[in-house]
Amino acid sequence: xxxxxxxxxxxxxxxxxxxxxRESSKENILQFLVNELGQCGEVDDVQxxxxxxFTRESLMSTGIGLGxxxxxxxxxxxxxxxxxxxxxxxxxDDYEAIDNLPVQxxxxxxxxxxxxxxxxRLLAVLSHVVKQESNRKAILSASSPEEIYQTIRQAL
Amino acid sequence: MEFGILLxxxxxxxxxxxxxxxxxxxxxxxxxxxIAIGLIIGQSGLGIIxxxxxxxxxxxSYLALAFIGFLVGGELEGKIFRQYGKQFTGxxxxxxxxxxxxxxxxxxxxxxxxxxxxxxxxxxxxxFGAISSATDPASTVDVLxxxxxxxxxxxxxxxxxxxxxxxxxxxxALGTTVAGLxxxxxxxxxxxxxxxxxxxxGSALLGVAAGWGVSSLLKHxxxxxxxxxxxxxxxxxxxxxxxxFHLDVILCAMxxxxxxINHAPHRSKPLLETxxxxxxxxxxxxxxxxxxxxxxxxxxxWLWGLVAFYVIGRTAGKYAGTxxxxxxxxxxxxxxxxxxxxxxxxxxxxxxxxxxxGQHLSGVEVMNGLDLGTVVVSAVTATTLIVQLIxxxxxxxxxxxxxxxxxxxxxxxxxxxxxxxxxxxxEPVSLQEGExxxxxxxxxxxxxxxxxxxxxxxxxxxxxxxIDSLKSLFVEQEIWAWMLAGDVMVxxxxxxxxxxxxxxxxxxxxxxxxxxxxxxxxxxxxxxxIFDLRxxxxxxxxxxxxxxxx
Numbered sequence: 001x002x003x004x005x006x007x008x009x010x011x012x013x014x015x016x017x018x019x020x021x022r023e024s025s026k027e028n029i030l031q032f033l034v035n036e037l038g039q040c041g042e043v044d045d046v047q048x049x050x051x052x053x054f055t056r057e058s059l060m061s062t063g064i065g066l067g068x069x070x071x072x073x074x075x076x077x078x079x080x081x082x083x084x085x086x087x088x089x090x091x092x093d094d095y096e097a098i099d100n101l102p103v104q105x106x107x108x109x110x111x112x113x114x115x116x117x118x119x120x121r122l123l124a125v126l127s128h129v130v131k132q133e134s135n136r137k138a139i140l141s142a143s144s145p146e147e148i149y150q151t152i153r154q155a156l
Numbered sequence: 157m158e159f160g161i162l163l164x165x166x167x168x169x170x171x172x173x174x175x176x177x178x179x180x181x182x183x184x185x186x187x188x189x190x191i192a193i194g195l196i197i198g199q200s201g202l203g204i205i206x207x208x209x210x211x212x213x214x215x216x217s218y219l220a221l222a223f224i225g226f227l228v229g230g231e232l233e234g235k236i237f238r239q240y241g242k243q244f245t246g247x248x249x250x251x252x253x254x255x256x257x258x259x260x261x262x263x264x265x266x267x268x269x270x271x272x273x274x275x276x277x278x279x280x281x282x283x284f285g286a287i288s289s290a291t292d293p294a295s296t297v298d299v300l301x302x303x304x305x306x307x308x309x310x311x312x313x314x315x316x317x318x319x320x321x322x323x324x325x326x327x328x329a330l331g332t333t334v335a336g337l338x339x340x341x342x343x344x345x346x347x348x349x350x351x352x353x354x355x356x357x358g359s360a361l362l363g364v365a366a367g368w369g370v371s372s373l374l375k376h377x378x379x380x381x382x383x384x385x386x387x388x389x390x391x392x393x394x395x396x397x398x399x400x401f402h403l404d405v406i407l408c409a410m411x412x413x414x415x416x417i418n419h420a421p422h423r424s425k426p427l428l429e430t431x432x433x434x435x436x437x438x439x440x441x442x443x444x445x446x447x448x449x450x451x452x453x454x455x456x457x458w459l460w461g462l463v464a465f466y467v468i469g470r471t472a473g474k475y476a477g478t479x480x481x482x483x484x485x486x487x488x489x490x491x492x493x494x495x496x497x498x499x500x501x502x503x504x505x506x507x508x509x510x511x512x513x514g515q516h517l518s519g520v521e522v523m524n525g526l527d528l529g530t531v532v533v534s535a536v537t538a539t540t541l542i543v544q545l546i547x548x549x550x551x552x553x554x555x556x557x558x559x560x561x562x563x564x565x566x567x568x569x570x571x572x573x574x575x576x577x578x579x580x581x582x583e584p585v586s587l588q589e590g591e592x593x594x595x596x597x598x599x600x601x602x603x604x605x606x607x608x609x610x611x612x613x614x615x616x617x618x619x620x621x622x623i624d625s626l627k628s629l630f631v632e633q634e635i636w637a638w639m640l641a642g643d644v645m646v647x648x649x650x651x652x653x654x655x656x657x658x659x660x661x662x663x664x665x666x667x668x669x670x671x672x673x674x675x676x677x678x679x680x681x682x683x684x685x686i687f688d689l690r691x692x693x694x695x696x697x698x699x700x701x702x703x704x705x706x
Contacts (some may be wrong), residue, residue, distance in 0.1 A: 036370045056642070060589035072643065098638055113619075113647045117628045120644060124632035131634070 005125035006156045008118055012083035012109070013152070016040075018145035021086045026095045026103070030054065030071055033108040035085045040084075042110075045077035049110055063097025068130045072109040074119060081111040081118060082125075087139060087148055105130065107140055129155045161212055164205055165441060168448075171197060172440040186302055187295045187443055194447020195541070205448040213445055215395075218405050220442030222395040223435040224294045225406035226387075229363070229413025230428040231297075231314045233421070240308075244315040246485025247478050251316065251499050252289035252323040254477015258469045260285020260331075261554035266465055267531075270458045271522045279335030279520065280528050283513045286331035287536055288470040290324035292503025293317040293406065295544060298439065299551040301432065306564035306704065309555060312491050313498045318410055321505050322356055325404065328509050335517065351402075359403040363411020366394050370412065371419040374427070383427050384434060406505070446503060446544065456523075459531065463538045470543070472556040474499045490558055497554040501547025502540050510536035563704045568659075570700050576661045577654035579695040580675060580685035586611045589618060589642030593629065596621060596641050606690065609674045609683035616681035618644030620674045648674050652687050658696075667691055 017040060023029040034053055038046030052073035056062065062071045067094075084107075091102030107126050111119040129135050135155045142148040175189030197204040237244070264281020268274060270600070296317045300310050328354040370390050377383040394412060398405040398561060416424045478496030481487075487495075510533050518529035555561050587596055587608045600623065607622035625646055629636075652661045652673050665673070665687075672688030 054653055056640075059642060060592075060638070062638065070638075074643075115642060116625055116646050120628055120632060120635070120639070123639070123643075124635050127634050 005128075006153075008081070008122045008125060009083070009153065009156060011118060012081050012122060013085065013149070015146050015149040017082070017084040018149045019084070019086045020089070020145060020148075022089045023086075023092070026057075026069075026092050029069075029086055029088060029092060029106055030057070030108070033071070033086055033106065037082055037084050037108060037110055039065065040082060042079045042082050043077060044079070045075075048075050049073065049076045053108070053110075061096040061098065063095040063099075063101075063103050064127060065097055065099035065101065066130065066136065067097075067101055067104045068127075068136070069095055069097070069103040069106040070109065070123060070126060071106065072111075072123060073120075074111045074113045074115065076113055078110045078112055081109070081115055081122065083110075083122070084108045085148060085152070087142070105136065125156065157430055161209070164209055164213070165216075166672050167197060167204055168194070168444040169440050172444040176440070178352060185295075185299045185313075185552050186299045187548045188545055190440055190443030191541075191544050194444040194449075196447075197444070198448025207446070209383075210445075210449050213441075216438065216441050217332055217397060218395045218443055219392065220435075220438045221294070221405045222391045222398075222409040223431070223438055224297065224442075225409030226391055226413040227428060227432055227435070228293050228297050228314060228318045228406075229367075229410035230417045230424065231311075232318060232410070232417065234418045236311050236315065240312070240315070240487075243482065243485045243487040243491065244312060244319070247312065247481040247487060247491065247495060248316045248319045250479070250481020250484070250542040251291070251474045251496060252320050252327065252477070254475075254480065255288040255470045255473035256285040256327055258285075258473030258476075259288035259466055262465050262469045263462060264446070265646065266458075266462050267522065270462075273453060273522055275338040276520050276528055279338045279517065280522070280531065282331035282335045282338075283328070283528075283532055284466060284535070286324065286327035287506050287509045287513070287532075288466065288473070288502075289320065289327050290502065290505040290509065291317045291320050291474075291499045292501040292505070292544070293321070294439070294442065294503055295501045295548050296498060296551055298443075300547045300555065300564075303552060303555060303561045304560075304564040304569075305555045305560045307555075307558060307560035308488060309498070309558045310560050312487075312495050313551070313554075316499065317501075320499075321384045321404070321407060324505055324509070325345050325352060325356065328513075332513060332517075338408065355404055358399065358401065359407040360411045362394070362397060362401075362403060363408040364415045366390055366408070367412035367415025368419060371416050371424070374420060374423050375598065380427070380430060384430050387427060387431055388434070445555035446507075446540075449507075456526070459534060459677075460538075461530075463542070464537050464704075466535060466539045466540050470502075470539070471500055471546075494554040494558055497557075498551040499549050500543055502536075503542040506536055507540055508643060538652065545601040565700065565703045567700055570659075570703065571659050571662070574658040574696070574699075575654065576652055576656045576658055576687050578677070578686070579658060579692040580654060580687045581605070581691060582685045584609055584674070584683050585684045586617070586683055587641040588613075589640060589645070591641045593636040593639040593641070593644065597626070597636070600626060605686060606688050607672045607674065607686060608639050608641075609648075609676075609686070611683065612642075612670075616649065617674055617683040618642070618675050618681075620648050621645050622672060624671075647679065648676065652674065654685060658692070661687065662689065662692065689698075 034050045052075045054069050056073050063069045084105045088104050091104045093102045095103035101146050138151045171193040174191040175193035176186035179189035260281045263279050263284040267280045268277035322624045394409050395405050417494050475496035482492040514529040514533040518527050520528035522528050585603050587610045589610050589612050609617045610619040653663050675685040677684050
């Protein structure tokens with residue numbers, strides 16, 4: 001069953017998985033988010049998630065443009081669909097986004113292989129949220145993870 | 157050594173099947189194998205089935221005749237008769253009277269030549285002629301079923317062999333009446349025709365009533381097991397009542413089968429198929445019995461001459477008579493040319509009539525110590541053996557020539573013969589896991605595939621994208637530019653293999669409620685095919701139409 005965007009986001013994201021980071025490269029921020037997702041209790045095999053995220057990046061960058069990155073993967077060692085958000089203190093030039101702009105906001109999504117519909121829906125919802133400039137500005141100007149979380153929720 | 161009846165049945169059915177298997181290997185109809193085994197274990201061979209066993213086994217023969225008659229009747233659909241009734245009747249009269257005239261005149265002349273006894277020769281000729289007109293429906297239809305024959309010739313053969321028993325009985329009644337008058341015996345002309353009328357009309361009436369009764373009762377039968385049991389019970393009753401009231405078992409059963417198929421065609425067709433499978437061991441035993449009871453003892457040389465003429469004359473008479481009957485009734489050329497070839501088998505009716513003639517004519521001496529009754533029984537027994545070996549083979553020849561072999565197939569038959577590899581798409585177009593979603597949509601629109609295997613850089617299949625899974629992506633066009641095939645693929649459920657029988661694979665797919673699946677090489681994991689039910693059904697339909705000659 002395909003769920004609504006708000007419902008999906010509420011189920012996948014919690015304020016504890018929203019971070020203000022100070023990473024210096026794409027690799028570092030991806031590693032950071034993998035580790036954070038690995039610690040949330042919904043991932044049985046963190047190494048598998050790491051491999052899946054970086055393998056996906058090797059196929060094509062998940063920098064979707066407008067300073068946004070959406071690394072994602074579906075693996076069987078994830079119990080349910082989860083999302084982590086990192087807003088870096090500086091744009092990352094090495095993200096190789098499709099519009100060649102540096103990336104500053106990163107949404108990492110991990111799901112199960114059999115969750116194709118909801119997985120696609122969540123990615124589409126995130127894409128829709130960050131395409132609006134006001135939303136992006138609000139996220140970038142937020143001073144705390146809680147504020148970022150509320151901004152994303154209210155944008156839906 | 158005394159063999160119990162069950163042991164005899166066991167030896168008969170098991171041996172018959174072995175014989176059939178051996179003869180099938182030689183591309184000879186299985187019925188000849190059954191009869192050959194009967195000859196080996198019967199009175200002319202090892203004597204396992206002895207003279208004393210024949211009466212004990214007779215009920216099985218009657219039951220087999222009831223089954224055969226019923227199934228033959230089940231092939232007589234009214235619409236066929238409305239279309240070809242005139243032609244089939246013309247052919248039946250032609251082939252029956254053709255054999256009657258040729259065999260009657262010829263054997264009469266031979267008997268006169270040998271015995272010099274004109275009345276006895278005329279009487280013998282009439283009886284031989286009448287007996288020669290009967291065609292054995294059992295072995296003829298067995299060949300048609302064995303080779304799954306279907307078409308105009310097959311329909312014509314079934315119809316004619318079903319109908320000509322009645323003609324044979326009528327000719328026999330006429331023949332023995334005249335023969336009795338000629339040899340001065342006590343024959344009551346009116347009584348003979350009265351009993352013939354009762355036999356024919358009574359058989360038909362009993363059969364129609366039984367068929368109508370079965371049809372009505374089947375409406376209330378919910379399970380196929382119960383329907384089969386009901387039918388077997390009715391056939392036992394038909395056989396029993398027919399014997400008790402001196403009716404013709406096969407005619408009665410035919411009338412019942414024909415009534416059922418025309419009264420309730422949809423309900424009865426699957427049931428007749430089940431009955432055919434159920435009756436198989438009973439047939440085997442019936443034909444083994446046909447072989448077993450043939451006694452080929454020492455006979456005078458001239459009798460073998462008579463036998464040879466009977467076989468040749470009957471064959472020529474049947475063929476020429478069919479041709480003439482078919483010509484006069486404006487039958488299609490296919491029937492004129494080939495139907496006669498399928499009418500040579502001689503079986504139960506002929507042997508039964510010869511036994512009756514043996515009693516009627518036992519007092520007519522043709523030579524020193526040899527009566528006409530014995531001549532008829534011996535000659536018909538010997539000719540039955542020869543004709544039963546020739547008949548089925550010529551039926552096969554005819555249906556081969558007309559291309560009707562193998563056309564009586566159902567969708568289930570076709571499915572049962574196929575494997576997944578026979579109907580799968582063996583050259584599937586794949587998607588690379590790094591291909592953009594927009595390219596995925598392009599491939600779906602340009603290829604006639606309902607699903608695509610997704611492969612990695614080594615060519616191994618890592619997932620599948622089906623048209624169903626794409627539906628949710630139609631509305632999410634903003635992600636098409638950065639989502640890849642690998643992001644939206646779903647795992648493969650490996651439940652079907654190329655070597656799996658198609659029926660099993662289709663059942664598995666139905667249980668999973670899946671329409672298509674990807675097949676992978678177990679070692680390399682490369683995609684080797686796509687099995688999708690829509691294309692499989694299309695292939696099955698094509699093969700079915702091809703097999704049916706449509």
